[in-house]
Amino acid sequence: MALESAIGSANTTRASSSLTLGMKISRINWPLLVMLSLIACYGTAILYSAGRGWSPWAWMHLLRFGVGVVMMLVVALIDIRHWMRLAYPIYVLGLILLIWVEVAGDIGMGAQRWINLGFMQLQPSEIMKVALVLVYARYFHIINPGRISHPVSLLLPLALLVIPVALVMRQPDLGTALLLLAGSGGLMFLAGVSWIYFASAIAAVAAALPIAWGFLRDYQKNRVLTFLNPEADPLGTGYHIMQSKIAFGSGGVFGKGYMQGTQSHLDFLPEMQTDFIFTMLAEEMGMIGALVLLCLFGAVIAYGYIIAMRVRHQFGRLIVLGVILNFSVYVFINMSMVMGLIPVVGVPLPFVSYGGTAMLSLLFGFGLLLSASVHRGVPIPENTGMFL
């Protein structure tokens, strides 16, 4: 067993240390790219309907996806060990930018989230989503598995998580904070942190809920309250949920037909091109269309697990499933939100919602995933020497 493993390890070490560009390209998981492209095209079609034409959204969406895919492939071809070295620098950069938006960020939708780069608006929290996956994967790759559940070992990961979450909550962006928490928690779980921590964390959260309530902004409280009883105030904050459910339900099994959605085209549906795009899709394409999209997402996730199992190093495995976890949390929160299962939180649907930074950060993440897959056999020592 140990011998086999050692031989296999030696083989792959030899093979991957001398990977040529051609070999790397051939190792890229092209089926994944096809699935992501299908989702993006589906999104483009729905945005075409939302905007009644290529402008203002459909064309731009497709263009961004194209640019993002190129970036993703570039990221995939860079050796995973470089990314491992860059984990903390990227994290620090994200942190600096997060602090910067506190100071100089533009005001949008009542929350400071963006840095205006001129050609696009950068959300530092998006960088942070990727950076946290990187630093967690690195940390739990290096740490002695025997000590993984020791409280002292968890101090650094918790600190790395708490600082950006606190900053994001201050903005205030509940959706992103939830994404960061869920992604990081999932990584800790995968890395092997003891059950006891998760059980006690859940118990602590339940106990702290009433206290946390006091820290929420009014609009966040309203969202929770209207979620609990949307019919109580159908013209106030419950309006969005009610209208979304009406649009969703009225679509029926086969939908109202492409470009035929009444709720969306008559402006009853708010933010239909961004957070509520899934509602519009369900209204026009019906349950069939909604389940097709759900299956595409499910396929990407399932494929992610297959890729993860093929990676030979813990760092890569954590990267792959970290990215997949983030992606699935996006999908789950967005879909549940528009169907009234959870309160309204501003989370886009990956590759379908219109919006630049979320798509780029997701594609960057998938680039890392692919890089881990391409470089699945490279030897990564437990002690890299740089930054811990």
Place this chain on the structure above:
Amino acid sequence: MLPGGRDNKQIKQFTRRAALLGGAQALMFGVVASRIYFLQVIESEQYKVLADENRISLRLLLPQRGRILDRYGADLATLRQNYGVILIPERTRDIHQTLNTLGEYIPITEQDRVRVLREIRAKRSFMPIIVAENLSWEDFARINVKSYDLAGVQPIVGETRAYPYGPLLSHLIGYVASVSEKDLEAIENPEPVLRSPGFRIGKSGIEKMLDTELRGRAGNMRVEVNAYDRVIRELTRTEGVTGKDIVLSIDIEMQKAAAAALTGQSGSIVCLDIERGEVLTLVSVPGYEPDAFNMGLSNAQWRALQNDPMHPLINKSIAGLYPPGSTIKPLIAMAALSTGAMSPSDGVFCNGRFRLGNHLFHCWKKEGHGAMTMREAIKHSCDVYFYETGRRTGIMPMHDMGVQFGLGVKYDIGLPDEKQGVMPSPDWKRKRFGQPWVGGETLIAAIGQGYMQTTPMQLAVMTARLASGRLVIPRLVRDVSAEAKPIIFPHLNVPDEHLKIAQDGMWAVVNEVRGTAYARRMEGNGYQYSGKTGTAQVRRISREERYRKGGVTKNENLPWEQRDHALFVGYAPSDTPRYAISVVIEHGGGGSLVAAPIARDILSLALARESHGLKLYTPDTQTS
């Protein structure tokens, strides 16, 4: 520990946990999928209904209100365009913000704002509320451009009532105004159209009495609207029915002349076409501006109208009650003839006084008229002759004759608040006051004073019946469709000879030297008219005043409200009567001096209009 061993253990744990996490994700996706199924299959029907309720809106198509025309087709009440803005509270995000924004484009006063907010509280949130009306075209165009940004705000083009003659016809035509909650409560099963913003119903006059005919019937259309209630397209449409045009018997030119003759006074003129009973003129002055009610009256304006001593809100022609005074004397003469209490040649000597028991009754002519017969007594309006006639006749024959000639009777002419008046009788007095009739009251009644109360309309009808001997019934609305059918009123139950005597007396009043209205006879048009003057006393003249030096105080020296009412009734031409008239001027002074010349002028105008070649309005004349 071997690296491979560590790896293996790590891989095992990772795989286990990944499987758990994957299972959790599969569970979540299962939840999402079942939610999709729940919404789109199980609850789908319910949401389809809600989606249709969102997008489909039933709009009423307000019917066009019918016009009101005079007998020759002149527009008395029409429609003009009215640009306004309405607000649907439930469609707005924030009422105050919306009103503020709206205020940047159109003038909204603090008063408007208070009213709108009050209406919002009073009405259900989907009921549209009028924010502004009668906007200029510029303001209206601005709102049309901006309304897309203003959720819940809709520009509307309505039609509003226009009254080209204003106060001249205020009592006759009345006015329209918004439907109040009180109006709605009064109606059983109110039509939905009554709840439409800006919809007006008649509140007074013809507008009120013939409201349902004028109103027409609302149509409706189903439209698809967006979230801002903007109509995207029309789905179905059911046309309504335009309101009916109402053609009045009024001649607007005569109406104008009559109102002009009463300028500055308080009073009434009613002129009838005797043959058909059609009301040609029905003037009550002063009037009011009917548009003011349509636009909404301020409290101060309303109080001013209410407290005006000349009572502009009352239609004096049908709701003003006056003692008929001497205008009733021809009727009393006929009552006496009918019982045989008097013969036309019976003489009564007038020395200016008449004693009954302990009471002394006075003739208007202090020094007396001397020997009087019936014809002379009418001509000179001798009170003593009629005291004696009344004494011999008794109250009941006088009462019966009065009722036969239309006094103390309602005609339901088609205007609200028509008064019945009083033609007194012992029965009436017993019921009214619980007291028996006394002889002196019969004498007072014989000169048209005391309990007797008549409307100017009743006096005109009395005169028309005197002139024609037929049971003339007044009418205000012409039945255009049945125009060809002649109206023939039945004869009154009065011998022709008796009528002749009354008519002869009334001819003498105007056309014989020393008749009370001889100075006001017609000259130059080849016509003669007949009539009777009246001066109704409104105050009690005391014994001291009557016998003091200088005698009874002259009208011009009395305060306005104590002066006598001036009355005149008449008809023309004398030989073939076609027009009857009553003129009442409140506190105007003597009937012969003030009322008679007006009656003569209006009768002359009616006669002159005959030769103008005017064509009566029919719907066909309009289309041709």
